[in-house]
Amino acid sequence: MDKNIRILIVDDFSTMRRIVKNLLNDLGFFNTVEADDGTSALVELRKGPFDLVITDWNMPGMPGIDLLKAIRADSALSKIPVLMVTAEAKREQIIEAAQAGVNGYVIKPFTAATLNDKLTKVFERLGAAA
Amino acid sequence: MNATAAPAQSREALVACLHAALDALEQDDDGAWRRAVDELVQWRTQPLVQGLVRLARELETTLGTGGGNGSLHEACLRLEHVVKVSEDASHHTLDLIQDCGILLGTLGGDGHDDEATVAAIRSRLSEMTAAQGYQDLTGQIIRRVVELVRAVHEGLGEYAPGTRPLQLDNRGHGPAVAGLDDPAATQDDANQLLSSLGL
Numbered sequence: 001m002d003k004n005i006r007i008l009i010v011d012d013f014s015t016m017r018r019i020v021k022n023l024l025n026d027l028g029f030f031n032t033v034e035a036d037d038g039t040s041a042l043v044e045l046r047k048g049p050f051d052l053v054i055t056d057w058n059m060p061g062m063p064g065i066d067l068l069k070a071i072r073a074d075s076a077l078s079k080i081p082v083l084m085v086t087a088e089a090k091r092e093q094i095i096e097a098a099q100a101g102v103n104g105y106v107i108k109p110f111t112a113a114t115l116n117d118k119l120t121k122v123f124e125r126l127g128a129a130a
Numbered sequence: 131m132n133a134t135a136a137p138a139q140s141r142e143a144l145v146a147c148l149h150a151a152l153d154a155l156e157q158d159d160d161g162a163w164r165r166a167v168d169e170l171v172q173w174r175t176q177p178l179v180q181g182l183v184r185l186a187r188e189l190e191t192t193l194g195t196g197g198g199n200g201s202l203h204e205a206c207l208r209l210e211h212v213v214k215v216s217e218d219a220s221h222h223t224l225d226l227i228q229d230c231g232i233l234l235g236t237l238g239g240d241g242h243d244d245e246a247t248v249a250a251i252r253s254r255l256s257e258m259t260a261a262q263g264y265q266d267l268t269g270q271i272i273r274r275v276v277e278l279v280r281a282v283h284e285g286l287g288e289y290a291p292g293t294r295p296l297q298l299d300n301r302g303h304g305p306a307v308a309g310l311d312d313p314a315a316t317q318d319d320a321n322q323l324l325s326s327l328g329l
Contacts, residue, residue: 016266022259026252058270058302087267087305089314091323098327105324108305109219109263109318112256114317 003028005051005126010034010041010067011057011085016108020054020085023115038062042070045077052122057086057093065097072101081122085110144173204310205275211307212268219264226254226261270304 004039007024009032011017017034024032033050039072041061053071057064060075064084070075081103089107097105104118151166153159233251237244306314313324 013265013266013269015262015269016192019259019262021267023256026256026259058304063302086302087270088302089306089316090303090312091315091319092324093303094315094320097326098324098329103329107315107320108267109319110260110317112253112260115260116256127322 004031004116005123006049007032007052007054008035008041008044008050010036010038010053010055010059010064012036012056016056016085020115023112024119026112027116027119038064038067038070041067045071045080049082050127053080053082054085055082057084057088057097065093065100068097068100068102081126083118083122085115140173144170147173179191202278205278207310208271208275208307212271215264215268219261222261223258226258230254267305274304 007029009017009020009024011020011034014036017036021032021034024030033044035044038055039062041053041055042062044050053067055064055067062070064086068082069086071082077089083100083104083106084097084102085106085108087108094105104122106115106118147166147169151163151170154162217326230251230262233247233254236242303311306312
């Protein structure tokens with residue numbers, strides 16, 4: 001697995017962005033960029049290539065589910081894996097995210113082990129596809 | 131409201147009331163004078179009372195017993211949940227710090243597997259990082275309560291020009307609070323659901 005893959009972390013809370021970033025660092029991934037909502041995430045995504053998006057759902061401006069749909073609807077971005085990390089835990093929301101093409105779903109509060117597990121699975125798929 | 135803005139009929143009634151009060155005062159009729167003054171006071175305060183009644187009714191409709199995320203009672207319960215989540219996260223972090231202290235004390239011992247100990251410390255450090263996620267959850271709840279307070283504030287200023295009607299934003303449901311919201315899916319539930327959907 002290439003540890004230099006570029007990862008976009010999207011969350012309106014700077015603490016959560018830092019947590020995800022630190023956990024990624026623990027796994028050896030240091031090439032990260034941050035955005036605080038879907039709109040600014042799309043700006044970042046269109047600026048340069050990304051290999052993975054980790055996004056919250058509930059954010060001011062564009063929420064994560066709309067970001068996911070926008071990514072899947074854009075031919076230049078549609079292949080990027082998206083991991084949802086969110087406190088939104090209603091069954092219908094998980095189904096909506098799955099139908100929109102999410103690659104993984106982590107419910108907050110999460111343990112480091114859970115995030116590691118989900119990231120590993122996404123990275124495995126990335127590795128297999130490469 | 132003031133006398134000049136009152137409709138002609140109200141103005142006539144007001145003038146009649148003032149004359150009646152003056153006449154009663156000139157004739158030393160204390161009872162009639164008091165009745166006339168009471169009527170004047172009522173005339174003056176009625177629009178304000180009506181406004182407050184209307185505001186109370188609208189606040190009740192918007193924030194009251196209708197369920198959802200808006201009632202003041204629920205706001206208090208959500209804030210209590212914030213206190214509990216913060217406390218739990220602090221204790222969890224402190225427990226992990228204590229564990230690390232104990233593990234560090236075992237390093238370098240005879241026949242001790244230092245590598246495993248370092249791995250255990252690293253794992254606890256990661257858990258400490260994840261435990262700080264409480265701030266995101268409590269922050270979301272506090273923001274919802276701020277929206278509620280803002281809605282009440284806007285409701286109180288309803289008679290000011292350009293005020294919008296009471297309305298709470300609803301981008302998502304936010305963290306589920308036990309006793310207030312439907313039980314949230316656990317990570318295992320989510321895994322099972324996604325697995326059943328082929329993910």
